[in-house]
Amino acid sequence: MRIVNKLLSRFNPVSHYFISTPIFYVNADPHIGHVHSLVVADALHHIAKLKGAEKTIFSTGTDEHGLKIQRAAKSQGFHPQEFCDNISKRFSTLCSAFEIGNTHFIRTTDASHINAVSNFWTELCTKGFIYKSKYAGWYSVSDETFLPSTQIEEKIIDDKLVKVSIESGHVLEWVEEENYMFRLSELQEPLLKLFKSGKITIKPDVFHQLVLSLIDQGLHDISVSRPSSRLSWGIPLPSDSSHRIYVWLDALVNYLTVAGYPNLSKFWPPDCHVIGKDIIKFHAIYWPAFLLAADLEVPKQIICHSHWTVDGVKMSKSRQNIVNPFDLLQTYSPEAIRYFLLRQAVPHDDGNFSESQMQYFLNLDLSDTLGNLLSRCCAPKINFKQIYPAAPSTQVLAQFPADELIESLFPLGLKVDKLFSEAQFHDGIDQVLASLRLANKLVNDTKPWELVKNPALEEYLHGVLYITFETLRICGILMQPVIPKMATKLLDRLAVPINQRYWSDAIPCLPPSNSSTERSLCDKVDSFLFPRIR
Structure with missing residues (x-):
């Protein structure tokens, strides 16, 4: 707090x-x-x-x-x-x-x-x-x-x-x-x-x-x-x-x-x-x-x-x-x-x-790390209800291998604000990417494509999706100055209201201090953020 x-x-x-x-x-x-x-x-x-x-x-x-x-x-x-x-x-x-x-x-x-x-x-x-x-x-x-x-x-x-x-x-x-x-x-x-x-x-x-x-x-x-x-x-x-x-x-x-x-x-x-x-x-x-x-x-x-x-x-x-x-x-x-x-x-x-370096980082960061995370968690085979689930209970949250990710999200806005405000964009972007990589690791470790096959694990699956979407929401807000159009598309896909995209909104919404209700993802926006450069 x-x-x-x-x-x-x-x-x-x-x-x-x-x-x-x-x-x-x-x-x-x-x-x-x-x-x-x-x-x-x-x-x-x-x-x-x-x-x-x-x-x-x-x-x-x-x-x-x-x-x-x-x-x-x-x-x-x-x-x-x-x-x-x-x-x-x-x-x-x-x-x-x-x-x-x-x-x-x-x-x-x-x-x-x-x-x-x-x-x-x-x-x-x-x-x-x-x-x-x-x-x-x-x-x-x-x-x-x-x-x-x-x-x-x-x-x-x-x-x-x-x-x-x-x-x-x-x-x-x-x-x-x-x-x-x-x-x-x-x-x-x-x-x-x-x-x-x-x-x-x-x-x-x-x-x-x-x-x-x-x-x-x-x-x-x-x-x-x-x-x-x-x-x-x-x-x-x-x-x-x-x-x-x-x-x-x-x-x-x-x-x-x-x-x-x-x-x-x-x-x-x-x-x-x-x-x-x-x-x-x-x-x-x-x-x-x-x-x-x-x-x-x-x-x-x-x-x-x-x-x-x-x-x-x-x-x-x-x-x-x-x-x-x-x-x-x-x-x-x-x-x-x-x-x-x-x-x-x-x-x-x-x-x-260097154009070769530019292509490398565009593919690695925007396509693989950011874009792939969004597209995986919005895929109908994993998220067939196409929802941004409600915040998981503290009991469900305690089961996730996500402590490092969650701990990175709370101070992320503060760290990025300080770095960006002094034009240290490279370091601020690195902080955002670090959280996105941890979210990708969570997805890899929990295998939601397997969880979805077992109805008894739906609450656990929704918890994984929620933490991942929260990471994307916070990172999307913080990346608006860097990639305005892509960040807007990301936040649109997650159905984040326009009046909840301010700098002060880059805070995790997690129990017990915060909770949220389930909402539908925006079906008018696709999940494809950045095409890989071949």
Whole structure:
């Protein structure tokens, strides 16, 4: 009972919830990493609604300004706006194709966003955090940022000695110009206080510690504008059209735009930003600093995930091994790809994308472990009445070799909630699969296909079916964020009422504290969840 009460206490309904992915840069077509960010955020969005969130924002979109876009458009013979329109549409289509439930798709070329950025810039100036100064340094066009000497190394590329970013490997250019600067150095201590107090948390914790280390090393003022003579494709400064606003300041304001800035809605501050580890500095240092400077609340949580390799090799254009998600959809369903990404990815380390591994886990987990359990217990030869039996008595329950299974079910919701809420989906899924395997073992050990032959053992048979269905019901509820359609079909087949599929319903209904009455399975839904991939 203590576990149940603790579980319920974690599920206090929230009225509003705001989650985001980063907005994706339109210098190239979508790849599998973009899908990963989307499905992580979509799963967390599902969880919020399963916990009772009545109104939500789930935002994604495209980042369309900057020197890299300007050069890419020119090289392909497009006006920057036309270039951005074409790529942005691909990302919007990606969301639809993978059945992502975003409520907003924002573009940084939207008039509402340009207005928000201009207002935000003016506020930073009014607060005294912007000044003009000459600036010189090594600049990465690909990363849209200046880099300090500690983040630079020399390499020989095409027989030339060049400076490159240690983190991204991109070639740097030396730039000397007059820019507007942001007083980041003044916010070092307030930022440290934010992270040390837990006002902002970053998960996994390894990234939280990384950010603390970066701040401890010392923060310097950063350039937040570019001369229009060098960058024409950007938002002009409200008070100086000879400069364009730094693309990262522009991009980060998208979260404010979605919330209605300058007239912020009750959704602010964001509950969670989902990002890739390559942009952690911008989201965990620059973004909170900009918000502090403007006297605005900071986001509550940042979920940071790592990248994907392909068969153990880093994805890159030169290796021609970038995984095109649209190509994958020719062979696999959106939900199958979603499952593999969430099951395989470890947030603190790069994941390996392998189609052979994907096929293996889809067959093992969804077809054999989950699907086979449902189909066996719904088979007319075993369950000829097609019922979800009433809960067995304590006397019947005591006869089952199911102690380990039952013990796994009571804390399962609590364990999965903690893991999923920190985007540790791989571990949460493992917990669910462990209970499903125990349920399969129960079926194998008790042999209901033999029990059904003896009418005197009907009560025992129904007890086995009940425990198995309870396992499927609880696991189905908990897997809704991971495999929404399959979980819905599973719960429909078990005739679980719609209003009993919330996160707080993932608790075993067993005597003596709980009981249930017999009900019919839904005969309008079949028991076939996932076809094996041959």
